[in-house]
Amino acid sequence: MTAQQHQARHTPLRLQVRRASGLDRNPLCRPVDRTRxxxxxxxPLVLALLVAVGAVVAVLVFRVETQAEQRTASHRHAVTATTVGPAVTDDSRAGGTRAHAPARWVYPxxxxxxxVQVSLGTPVGSTVAIHLDDSGLPAAGARTTGAVLSDAALLGTGTAVGLVSLALTGxxxxxxxxxxxxxxxxEPDWERVEPGWSQRR
Known part of the structure; x- marks a missing residue:
């Protein structure tokens, strides 16, 4: 770090404000110093604004996804199914715990x-809570508010981190x-200022 860089990074706030506003009449204060x-x-203002943008993104995503899940929930119906066959793993790797089993249910x-999705090892004749769509076919249920909130927070945080990283890099x-x-x-600036600074003729 050069002496100029060290000085620029440790300039008091009051002097930074004077320089930025053009009120610093020190002849050694150059345009580049005012820009700094x-x-x-x-x-700090830009970073705060970008963090706020991330928060706004999170809120908007939460609202949109919540409305979408509410629409989904209005077309989902919880019923109880009874397995009529053994559970078969969905994971080809050894030790998989996700499985499905044939089942029957009654719907209007x-x-x-x-x-239907079950845990590996679920015995035949077990009851399983499932969701059906309006036509009576198995369908995924609406996500919980917690899941929607988690996704919105993740997207908002990612947006803020990405924007802040770009701002800091720039x-x-x-x-x-x-x-x-x-x-x-x-050196050219000093040669221009030094005669008047030192009263040298």
């Missing part, structure tokens, strides 16, 4: 039968560019 101060003051449109690249520009212009 504006960046330093803007970064008439009796039904088919494969800030770092811009800051590095300013540092290089400041180093290149330091």
């Amino acid at each position: 101060s504006r960046m330093a003051l803007a970064l 449109v008439g009796p039904g039968n088919g494969a 800030h770092a690249v811009h800051a590095h560019s300013l540092d290089r520009r400041a180093e290149r212009s330091w």
Whole structure:
């Protein structure tokens, strides 16, 4: 880290505000220094805004998904099925615990039968709670509020993290560019300011 970089990163807030607003009349304060101060003051505000965007995304996703699950729930009907055959694993790997079994059930449109999800080892004749759609066929039930909330929070957090990462990367690249520009212009700027600074003629 150069002396200029160290000084820029440890400039008091009051001086950062004066520089950013153009009120710092110090002849050694260059345009690049004012730009640095504006960046330093803007970064926390930008990051806070991006975090807020992530929160808004989470809220919107939660509302949309909740409405979708409510529509799904209105077309799902909980019934009790009875298994009529052994459970067969759904996982080809040894030790799989997910399975399905043939089962029968009764629904207002008439009796039904088919494969239902069960735990491996479920004996024949066991009762299993399932959901049917309006036509009486097995269907996935609506997700719980907790599941919807978890998905919304995950998406909102991912959005915020992604935006903040992009902002920090852009800030770092811009800051590095300013540092290089400041180093290149330091000697010419000093030659312009030094005679008046030192009263040398």
